[in-house]
Amino acid sequence: MSATKVNPDLQRERDNCTFNVTELTNLLDGGVQKTTDRKLQEDRVLRELMSTNDVPAVYLSHKEKYEAAVKKACAMFQMIRRLQDEENAGMENYQALLGGTLGSAILGDGNPLTLHYVMFIPTIMGQGTVEQQAYWIGRAFNLSIIGTYAQTELGHGTFIRGLETTATYDPETKEFVLNSPTLTAYKWWPGGLAHTANYCIVMAQLYTQGKCYGIHPFIVQLRDEETHMPLSGIKVGEIGAKLGMNGTNNGFLGLENVRIPRDHMLMKNSKVLEDGTYVNAPSSKLTYGTMMFVRVMLCNDMCNYIAKAVTIATRYSAIRRQSQPKPNEPEPQILDYVTQQHKLFVGIASVHAFKLNADWIWNMYNNVTAEMESGDLERLPELHALSCCLKAVVTADAAENVERCRLACGGHGYMLSSNLPLTYGLVTAACTYEGENTVLLLQTARYLVKAWQQASAGNSLTPTVAYIGRVSKGRRSPPWDNTIEGIVEGFHNVAAGKIGLCVTQIEKRQKEGMSYEDAWNMTSVQLTSASEAHCRAIILGTYFNETEKLVKGVSAELKTVMLQLVDLYVVYWALNRMGDLLRFTSISERDIEQLQNWYENTLTKLRINAVGLVDAFDIRDEILSSTLGSYDGRAYERLMEEAMKSPLNAKPVNESFHKYLKPFMQGKL
């Protein structure tokens, strides 16, 4: 770590830490070797790609930001290409450079080439025939062509069947003709579409022999490979400035009689034959695998962003002193305020909880895939339901945690140089892309309602919803048990109780004459709440169970802290959802009082290790990119150094004084 002098308050925190920080770092990385590899990779990438003398990106214009992002993205992928050649490495280099750690250190506000790697190539691999893969993948992998993925339109995002772009087969020429029949049919959002990509996977309604066969993927060339000029019939551009991710070059696309060869339709699943005959393939489960992979990656990325935010806010809270609660005593570190601990420590625990949950669902995915190969599809809907709600809850919690960390830094957290606002921009976007969160929660709710109905009919349920069976049979909930296991059980009762109420409500509304759809819509606030409760129960239970396993192999000191984090997280959520627990369990006023004390005592126990816990995330200064969170704690010096980089500080008097202020002040304007 940094050799510069460390702020004495921060140093004291490190001296007082009760566990071995490196032991925890290794555990979080997945082993000593993985930590060593990660550090080596960081050394190499940062040495080559971080330029210290650039003007801070926040002072660039929108256009300059894009141009700088393209320059860095090219340097990044040039490096990956070399590393892949030298080491014959797997996907680790891509994962690190596209994600929330190294990727966001180099391109802090998004990467215009991300979609090429995370959507264009995987879609060709998942949905292209072997011949199509052979034709496209090589060129795509070495970036001879740059692609993106265009699904969302101006008029439709969630409702895919409502997309309006058409691809009509012309058997005369053996081509598809693509059109955007209306303004709302324009593709809108795809990353890299505006000025970066020259190819694109366009999702369009397939028409052949006069019939519509629904949404299918087509590879469309957008720009000339030499001049980069848009091809005839292609109307392409940028959608404009956004809350964040201003480096991703999100674009729009209109198509006017654009002709593409028949074999540019990705035909692994369904085909259109030369004469225009449509051949429907048996539904492929492969697309499901890609989706699971993306969602798990997203959960891991969210962990990285929360870890960053909470590292910044915790270190800053250790060096920041404010107020004087006891007369004649020095101002305390703001980390000593229990309200501050309440804001920060749940963020630290969330990183652990989400990491373990992401690993757990990934293992489950691999097991279910193995079952599928032997023809057993039983757990597929369960896995789908889980991945939907987990994505929704993790991204929403990540956004909440990052924003809370920003607020925890007071005014300085509002500075872009704290890197908290930019991090929020990246995280909150994930609440919308890869499935809008409310819509995902409602998808899980459909599964839960079905599970309730199956249980009521006496059928057995798959493991993650087995608890519904117990409650749906009307057994009284057991007496409240004020332990971690008891709280997790309580959350199961809340989830099952909420699902049961939703089912009752829907049935009642239908009996009163509502259609099922209207009854569903009328009940949807409760349905999303039930879905979230189900997810909370899973997250809490998994975090507890997986930590119990993990601590068997760690030192006694680390074990104590890891279990304290579990206590904190589970009790935090119990207090946070007290209304639900009161409604659906037999928790008493006395239990609540005990929980509140337990929570406050756990905050106090964790206080001494707060800095050690965020140090264990081992996020180096270049990746944190924050004036407030650096390892040495020189927040004030860095704030001033960054302020001096503002272009407004280049001259003592700004021209506007002579042009406007002075004449105005002297009454001449």
Ligand SMILES: Cc1cc2nc3c(=O)[nH]c(=O)nc-3n(C[C@H](O)[C@H](O)[C@H](O)COP(=O)(O)OP(=O)(O)OC[C@H]3O[C@@H](n4cnc5c(N)ncnc54)[C@H](O)[C@@H]3O)c2cc1C
């Ligand atoms: C940063 C960013 C990057 C993106 N990148 C891409 C990309 O590369 N390629 C691409 O194709 N798209 C991309 N998207 C688009 C993204 O996938 C869509 O925005 C997303 O699917 C949501 O669709 P929408 O915007 O149409 O919202 P809508 O679906 O219109 O949602 C608006 C509101 O309506 C609600 N709603 C909608 N349907 C229902 C329902 N059935 N029940 C209850 N409520 C409902 C939602 O909950 C939400 O509150 C990106 C978006 C963002 C923000």
